[in-house]
């Protein structure tokens with residue numbers, strides 16, 4: 001019996017009710033008719049790519065966006081049915097859908113159940129209605145509670161809640177309050193990111209200057225100070241740990257055995273195939289992406305992923321960099337043995353001087369066969385990880 005290679009699937013739904021003010025994801029509002037045509041197109045792509053991926057076993061599916069829960073429940077069901085029919089989907093594959101409060105109903109959740117979805121990721125960001133308003137979110141905290149409660153009642157036993165700290169006008173106690181409210185619900189998984197003020201967003205117009213002030217070491221006017229951000233980071237660790245959550249990646253925390261399999265696969269360089277507008281793929285050391293233009297996506301002929309013009313192959317050095325850069329995001333770090341098996345070179349022979357330097361700075365440690373960032377290294381992870389590139 002031959003073992004099939006593992007594959008992760010990502011399906012992108014680029015539609016949202018309206019654009020949040022901090023958002024630079026590939027997402028947009030669209031009429032129902034356009035959403036319908038997009039789903040038809042996705043079904044076509046799933047059929048076609050499934051034929052080209054027969055040698056793979058799909059171990060996780062992640063329906064992300066945008067706001068996938070904006071689509072009708074039956075449309076999500078159709079997409080997953082097509083995945084089942086055209087790919088080899090592992091029996092106990094992790095199947096996640098991203099949902100936003102304000103778009104989720106019991107009827108949709110019931111379709112998700114029958115589609116085999118076993119993990120929900122709810123975009124809350126904050127439990128404070130003032131902050132939600134500033135972010136331009138379409139929902140209130142009460143909307144979130146209703147969605148969460150309905151999902152639990154319908155038997156969803158694996159729920160992630162997305163949170164964001166460092167928001168305009170946010171104080172340390174506001175963030176602690178959000179954490180407290182969410183922890184009282186005991187979701188299985190919490191993703192806690194800091195706000196990044198991205199160029200090209202309304203937030204950049206409003207707070208770009210403030211961000212610059214902060215980077216220059218000056219006092220920001222509306223964004224939290226660096227010191228406040230550090231405090232928020234500290235209480236996140238403390239509060240989540242005290243409730244039994246284990247941090248397994250820089251920004252991701254889970255109750256025991258509830259880590260997100262899809263994300264871990266991504267950090268460990270499991271091949272993944274992206275379907276839908278703008279989604280990217282990584283298979284056989286090649287990277288390729290679908291067009292980011294909706295019109296083109298709707299009208300172009302799909303070619304086998306490997307035949308796409310946008311293919312770029314990673315050379316060995318780039319693959320090693322990715323291995324280190326992504327693997328060290330995980331708290332358990334990277335395995336020397338896996339590195340050697342994969343690249344037929346010792347970690348020492350490639351990264352010896354970098355490892356020693358980071359170790360001397362107290363940012364990296366070696367434990368058994370594993371190499372990982374220390375607490376101090378995680379706090380300056382952008383710097384520490386960039387040393388491998």
Ligand code: SF4
Nearest residue numbers: 016019020023027066
């Ligand atoms: S819901 Fe998410 S993807 Fe949609 S606009 Fe808001 S942040 Fe962007």
